Amino acid sequence: MSNTTTPRLSLPFLAAGQAQKHITVNEALGRLDGLVQLAVQSRTVAAQPASPADGAMHILPTGATGAAWFDKAAGLLAHYVDGVWAALTPRAGWLAWIIDEGLALIHDGENWTPLSSTFKALTAARSPFFAATRFEILEQEVTLSGASVATTVMIPARAIVLGVSTRTSAAITGATSYSCGVAGEAGKFGAALGVAKNASNVGVIGPTAYYADTPVVITAAGGAFTGGKVRVSIHAMRFDPPAAV
Template structure:
């Protein structure tokens, strides 16, 4: 008889085993970590300096130190680090990114649907905050090549000064995602389009309406569908 369960590798209590509570508690700790799986982040290659009991991280590629040899595994802190090796179909919520990943059997992915040979479609949201100055700003928020853009939402975080309003769009279509948007703090817009395919990396642009920007700050959220073959 195996000493562990076949899927989660939980330790099993042996017949006539002494101190059964040790094995039972070990199984509960691992089950507690794997059930409703959520990790703090997925970019670390070494452990954080002051972990709390129950903290979980998805170990990034190239891990070292206490995490060496555990790439793509779940690191659980419980008076020391222990690791859970994922299996195909596991899902994990990454709190730092508000993103859900699924394990394909070979890697963690944000795919919505996939094919046996690796084709997949993903829904992605990217966020940036932009300080306003001048007549327009070509932001670091870029619609990637060969994606379908669903829209760009905006929120005025700090009241816009200089300009009476602003547009959100691209260099070719300056108000594609919203025109004459509110300058007051708290103003919002959900700039839904098409959807439309883009065939080149295209920065999102914020343009002043009327006079040039002398101040203000906006948050932009880009939503796209991406594909792989």
């Protein structure tokens, strides 16, 4: 066997006739314990923790500091086992739960991307020339502050929107309620929506076409947002033209 580690998780192989085999086996088990069902404390903590729990895992942000972190590239996993930090390189397709954000991420081979900002699509029909009609849900969890917050996930140009649903994922402070809509129509998908955790709304509208990428806007009522989060789901139909020839 020419390789000394496994191809995906870089687990060390035992060498033929190796002494103290338990060291290699325990190293592999420790890495498996960190990477299987991957849960990360944070992706924003830049200062290396002084007293981390054994098994702690972080995604390193830009500008990380500390003896074991300062020279490591952003996006690497920092795993603390037996008093030592190890830097692990993620691969495309790895999933991680971010504990302090309550958010799932997927690695695309270059960056960690929130699963909540990816497209969830179902192709309803496809023609012989590969034109298609798709039903899609575009999602984002929005952290609230100020008078209003616009999503970075957009209603796509040339999509037909059937509705936008919301759920308050962290109790909202500062405002007594909120509206969900678009610029110029603050309550298009709902108004006087609840600020308590798990309050939800399904803002169904008549099918509406959008001809430019359009953010959803969450607008505070009764005061400005000082905290809280809302999960926004855009329910839409999209259309693909026939394939190029």
